[in-house]
Amino acid sequence: MPKTPLTFTLNDGEVAVFVDPGASLIDVLRRGVGDLTPKQGCAQGTCGACTVLIDGKPHLSCLTLAETVEGRRIDTTAGLAGGPNLHPLQKAFMEGFSAQCGFCTSGMLMASKALLDRTPNPTRDEVIEAISGNLCRCTGYEPIVDAILSAAQQGGAR
Amino acid sequence: MLSVETYPTLAEASQAMTDRSRFLAGGTLVMRAVNYGDQGFDRIVRARQVDRDIRTESGGLRIGAGATMADVLASRDAALLHVVAARIGGPAVRNMATVGGNLFAPNPYGEFTTALLALDAQVVGVNGQTTPIESFLSGRAHHRGLIAAVTVPRVSEGDFRFLKATRIKPKGVAIMTIAATLTRGDTRLAFGNMGPTPLRAKSAERALNNATLDERGIAQALEVCTQDLQPADDPLASSWYRREVAPVHLKRLLLNGGRR
Numbered sequence: 001m002p003k004t005p006l007t008f009t010l011n012d013g014e015v016a017v018f019v020d021p022g023a024s025l026i027d028v029l030r031r032g033v034g035d036l037t038p039k040q041g042c043a044q045g046t047c048g049a050c051t052v053l054i055d056g057k058p059h060l061s062c063l064t065l066a067e068t069v070e071g072r073r074i075d076t077t078a079g080l081a082g083g084p085n086l087h088p089l090q091k092a093f094m095e096g097f098s099a100q101c102g103f104c105t106s107g108m109l110m111a112s113k114a115l116l117d118r119t120p121n122p123t124r125d126e127v128i129e130a131i132s133g134n135l136c137r138c139t140g141y142e143p144i145v146d147a148i149l150s151a152a153q154q155g156g157a158r
Numbered sequence: 159m160l161s162v163e164t165y166p167t168l169a170e171a172s173q174a175m176t177d178r179s180r181f182l183a184g185g186t187l188v189m190r191a192v193n194y195g196d197q198g199f200d201r202i203v204r205a206r207q208v209d210r211d212i213r214t215e216s217g218g219l220r221i222g223a224g225a226t227m228a229d230v231l232a233s234r235d236a237a238l239l240h241v242v243a244a245r246i247g248g249p250a251v252r253n254m255a256t257v258g259g260n261l262f263a264p265n266p267y268g269e270f271t272t273a274l275l276a277l278d279a280q281v282v283g284v285n286g287q288t289t290p291i292e293s294f295l296s297g298r299a300h301h302r303g304l305i306a307a308v309t310v311p312r313v314s315e316g317d318f319r320f321l322k323a324t325r326i327k328p329k330g331v332a333i334m335t336i337a338a339t340l341t342r343g344d345t346r347l348a349f350g351n352m353g354p355t356p357l358r359a360k361s362a363e364r365a366l367n368n369a370t371l372d373e374r375g376i377a378q379a380l381e382v383c384t385q386d387l388q389p390a391d392d393p394l395a396s397s398w399y400r401r402e403v404a405p406v407h408l409k410r411l412l413l414n415g416g417r418r
């Protein structure tokens with residue numbers, strides 16, 4: 001089967017790759033482009049570890065057919081920090097001990113970035129709703145919710 | 159080996175469908191099957207032109223099959239269905255999952271379709287042919303051709319009720335879903351995840367027609383509510399448990415708008 005050429009924007013950079021028919025976006029990001037920040041937990045839409053932003057909105061990269069992102073903009077955790085400066089969400093997660101094993105963290109960061117970009121001062125309920133598609137088996141969620149709220153207070157929408 | 163074919167229009171994509179093809183809209187069902195090595199198909203068919211339009215027409219509401227749950231939530235015309243779309247998946251799933259795809263969602267999914275069944279929706283095929291959703295669902299396993307839209311007759315907001323019973327909040331998979339249109343003399347009551355497809359509880363509908371919505375008025379409906387259903391065992395709940403709790407959830411839906 002011939003591969004399909006695919007171009008898209010990834011965190012401000014242009015990407016051009018050849019993809020296998022039926023490849024998921026997470027496969028292309030991790031294996032094709034080498035961006036290892038999205039994690040694949042379940043490959044069935046349950047865990048949210050693979051969450052990336054497509055044109056600013058959260059999507060599950062494990063269930064996104066890669067060729068459907070032609071010409072679109074993808075944001076992953078790899079693009080969050082500006083050089084040595086962590087994104088306010090990353091800083092708040094670090095300071096709040098909101099990552100233990102860290103497997104869910106990348107998805108949590110992208111889901112919460114999508115929230116803060118649109119709702120800079122969310123309520124606790126809005127935060128819970130925003131990460132409701134992301135499973136964390138370690139933290140019990142409270143430190144994550146607290147971190148997102150504290151990032152919001154520090155102007156987390158950036 | 160899998161192949162992906164992209165056509166300009168839905169009509170052309172429809173022509174290209176075979177027994178070994180799956181149509182990809184939002185991807186939440188098809189890509190999951192791909193990831194798990196489903197050998198039931200080897201062609202993914204998609205269309206560039208996607209109808210995501212939601213608008214009020216003379217008969218009621220028309221929702222393009224490509225509209226996502228997030229599109230439904232963003233549409234003022236579809237306000238009636240916000241309670242339904244909001245309970246599906248998390249934000250990422252709602253940005254992907256489509257109304258057309260939900261029509262084919264197997265258990266334990268398909269909450270939107272359960273609501274459409276209670277609302278007496280029509281399923282509009284690519285060729286323009288409309289099918290009442292109940293007949294569509296009974297023939298779903300052998301359905302051919304693609305869906306262009308669904309239309310929902312006008313229902314007053316106070317008459318529509320929806321409940322999704324889950325073990326965890328705010329997001330969890332449904333043990334069962336119940337949707338009802340409580341128009342006097344014309345009650346429609348649909349259960350999701352209580353049979354191979356969403357099903358109507360017709361005995362309970364008859365008992366509810368013209369009944370007053372109080373403990374006494376609904377007693378008969380609670381008694382017979384699982385008569386027309388065929389709940390299965392799955393990892394979430396046994397068939398026995400589902401039958402036991404169905405009247406409890408139905409009572410909450412009828413007397414308390416679905417709240418505990």
Ligand code: FES
Pocket residue numbers: 039040041042043044045046047048049050051060061062063
């Ligand atoms: S890996 Fe995508 S939702 Fe779990």
Ligand code: FES
Pocket residue numbers: 098099100101102103104105135136137138139
């Ligand atoms: S930190 Fe381990 S899953 Fe969330």
